[in-house]
Amino acid sequence: MKTIQEAVESTIxxxxxxxxxxxxxxxxxxxxARIILPDVSKLLKKEIKxxxxxxxxxxxxxxxxxxxxxxxxxxxxAIGDFIVRSDLRDITFKNTDSLRKEIAKIVDKSSEDxxxxxxxxxxxxxxxxxYSKSLQxxxxxxxxxxxxxxxxQDLASITIKLPKNNLEQPGxxxxxxxxxxxxxxxxxxxxxxxxxxxxxxxxxxINEAFAILMDMKxx
Numbered sequence: 001m002k003t004i005q006e007a008v009e010s011t012i013x014x015x016x017x018x019x020x021x022x023x024x025x026x027x028x029x030x031x032x033a034r035i036i037l038p039d040v041s042k043l044l045k046k047e048i049k050x051x052x053x054x055x056x057x058x059x060x061x062x063x064x065x066x067x068x069x070x071x072x073x074x075x076x077x078a079i080g081d082f083i084v085r086s087d088l089r090d091i092t093f094k095n096t097d098s099l100r101k102e103i104a105k106i107v108d109k110s111s112e113d114x115x116x117x118x119x120x121x122x123x124x125x126x127x128x129x130x131y132s133k134s135l136q137x138x139x140x141x142x143x144x145x146x147x148x149x150x151x152x153q154d155l156a157s158i159t160i161k162l163p164k165n166n167l168e169q170p171g172x173x174x175x176x177x178x179x180x181x182x183x184x185x186x187x188x189x190x191x192x193x194x195x196x197x198x199x200x201x202x203x204x205x206i207n208e209a210f211a212i213l214m215d216m217k218x219x
Contacts, residue, residue: 007043008056011036022057029057080161082213085117086203087133088155090188092126094147099127102142106131109138117157119191119198130157130189130200155188156206158213159198173197179212 002010012019012032021027033053041048093099103120106129110116118131126149131139133153160176176197180187185208189200201209 002043004040004044004048004052005056005059007040008036008053009060010043011039012057012060022060029054033057079163082161082210083159084156084206084210085132085159086156086206088117088130088157088200089133089136089139090128090130090150090152090155090200091139091143091148092128092150093143094126094149095122095124096146099143099146102146103127103129105142106135106138109142110135121189121191128189130155130191152188154203155200156203157198157200158206158210159196160213162195162197164195167194176213176216179216180209183208183212185209185212 012022018027018032022029022032030050033050037048037050037053040053103122107118107120110118110131116132116135118129118135121128129139162172173192177187177190177199180199180201185201185205187199187201189198191198191200199209
């Protein structure tokens with residue numbers, strides 16, 4: 001059987017933005033207690049008083065949160081160069097047996113010119129391709145028989161070179177993406193390798209996104 005303290009911690013940790021704002025003292029404890037009261041009562045399967053929830057919130061220890069944030073901050077200061085690309089497009093196809101052959105063709109074609117940009121992400125049911133606008137004639141030709149699920153134009157990307165020890169630090173992706181979420185910037189795609197992370201946004205958002213990431217790096 002969960003205690004009130006455990007129920008409050010569990011409820012708050014489901015909403016990271018609230019948790020962080022609480023530690024920054026940006027949220028009124030009394031108001032937060034009233035907001036989460038129904039969820040806490042549901043978890044405990046009994047009626048709980050607001051005062052008890054407030055006491056539990058005030059007992060929350062920020063030690064672990066602060067330790068993680070400190071480690072992430074140290075890591076973000078070691079982030080490498082940002083590489084920005086514009087004139088990108090994003091298309092998603094339904095997976096078929098023939099699709100793999102066409103992907104091989106477009107990847108081979110893109111290798112002919114260093115100015116071409118392409119990434120291919122294959123899921124279980126669909127495959128996504130982010131590519132340079134200049135590759136459009138070849139996309140139209142190679143994939144004319146495939147089923148298109150989504151197609152977006154006027155995009156740009158920022159590739160972030162991550163420190164080699166990024167895999168050992170929980171929360172690094174959250175820390176980066178949180179900055180963009182707070183600025184109300186929608187991500188079209190997120191592409192990652194071991195030491196690189198590429199975010200794809202609308203071209204109208206690229207300047208703001210770049211400024212936010214640069215600010216994160218130098219603080």
